[in-house]
Amino acid sequence: MLFVVNANYFSFMEKIQAKLAILADAAKYDVSCSSSGSTRKNKDKGLGDTGSGICHTYTEDGRCVSLLKILMSNICIYDCAYCVTRRSNDIKRTSFSVDEVVDLTMNFYRRNYIEGLFLSSGIMKNADYTMERMVLIAKKLRTEQNFNGYIHLKSIPGASPDLMHAAGLYADRLSMNIEMPTNEGLRLLAPDKKREDMIVPIRQITNEITQYQDERKVLRKVPTFVPAGQSTQVIVGATGETDRDIMKVASAFYDKFKMKRVYYSGYVPISNDNRLPALGSQVPLLRENRLYQADWLQRFYGFTTDELLPETIPFFDSEIDPKLGWALRNMSLFPLDINKADKSLLLRVPGIGLHSINKIIEGRKFGQLTWDHLKKMGIAMNRAKHFITCAGLSEPTRDLTEMQIKGLILAGSSGKFLLHQKQLSIF
């Protein structure tokens, strides 16, 4: 910084940097970083173009950084126990001005640091006051700066329908975090928040998206409206709900509100509140991981919550993934012949993913597939071999019991969550 002569410049820089440190830190518990699903094209040689989404870097915790994810302000009138910016928490409070957010977004985007902006905020004064400023930022970026990058706005519970509508015209995605999977949890930890204040705006946006899509079928010049859809987030492990409770809530959001994504955020202890897990307790990373696996199985593999977690089994097995768990409970359906089985059945084989299934289906039109082919396709044979047959010598694992197969698979894996490997030597 040798060339800078103006002392004001230093203080300006320090001020922005201090705000960024606080407001990025406070926004980081929102796990969504998605910047895909929108097809906003560069307009009139302006800045930006939105496509399939790019992770520009990854933090040391291994999470994707695709958007400038910040709070507009961490001043908040609410006192939700699980949240760092809750009113009663003694922390430094600060806010960005509208122009500061616009400037940061433009300059980060120009340097190819980000795909766009993910703006959230504590609730200043009231819902509409806050939402209006957020919408103004999005509006300035789109209309004054001709910015065609991605904008994700996290709506404020209780915002008025007019502001929600305006937000939908400038944003690619809108989200509203339900946070507590059950009503009881919400009442306990977020007494100021009403579930209705969240559900009503979500429902409004769901309906408007459908309306705009229908209009576009008839008229060509209909503006885009939340092209990347809506998402929500639930906190895992803050209160006592089961995996089955969480999956049921998630399914309802996918079905009823046509959500693009439900995010699961393992609760990071941030307070000594006795309603919550104590400071220093483990973040439930494994549980979060199992929920994401199940989420994928429901969205892309045709599984239902009741199949993955029947009433008698409210939690996922920590040792094995949900697909393997289901397969072991349904051994009578296996083994499947790789060269003949239907796609809908192949989708249910542990260790075989969507890409491999497509290769199997294309490949077997040309000839019989052997174990060697399957290995080269990148199938996790350690798991898959117990559930399939194909051309060539079969692996001699027939007639093993469910427990024996589980033991064999665990003994041969080295997953980061495997805790009980030693005990399995009995197999």
Next chain:
Amino acid sequence: MDVLVYDKTFEGFLSAVFYVYEYKLTDVHICKEAPGTVMFGKTIHIDTDEVKAKRVWDGLTKKLSREGLQSIYHAYLADTLQEEDTMLAYIRHALSSPRNIEKDYSNFAVLRLQRVDRMVHRERHRMKAFIRFKLTKDNIFYDGIEPDFNVIPLIREHFEKRYADQQWIIYDLRRGFGIYYDLKTVQTITITFSEESQGADSVLWMDQNEALYQTLWQQYFKSTNIASRKNMKLHIRHVPKRYWKHLTEKSPM
């Protein structure tokens, strides 16, 4: 086994393929540089011939879709892998088969070429992600990169569309060429770096606000991390160490 050496151009490679068919060679190896010794066979230097190259390409066009043709070109851009023999095996399989073989995953050349295609695709994607433009005093956004494969031809369009209102240069320091967008078109350029500019990201040529935004970006990268979820193994898998020296957020603040 005979060894065919070509001049590192794509046309040169296709000329070598032409030679294989012309002389009905079966046991043959194509490469960019002549090996020291060849045990049983001779080394032949291929003259690049655009007409012959075009004949091979036209022949392939009849047998392969756009994606199939692209995957051969992508394997060529994977210049550090030396996949010429896989490319030749793929071409032979394509030309000899009565139907399209792109999805013949029972063939090992098809499987391997698809894997190489994926590797090139990943490197291309990384460069879309890892470019870190620095604003120069000339008002040009510049970045120098060292990709594993020659992916600049594959990222050009992406940057042209996205950064339509600013001048920029992306330079492959490893291969000694780059692309420059002057607000109208993208041109291929080579740069002679002067002594002073050798300290690659020197403040000498940076815009006065550049350091500010770099600091802000580093601050953001630090603040958005959740320390209690630290997972360096995953971090390094996504951001391999060889890319760190060109990443602003991985440089000391």
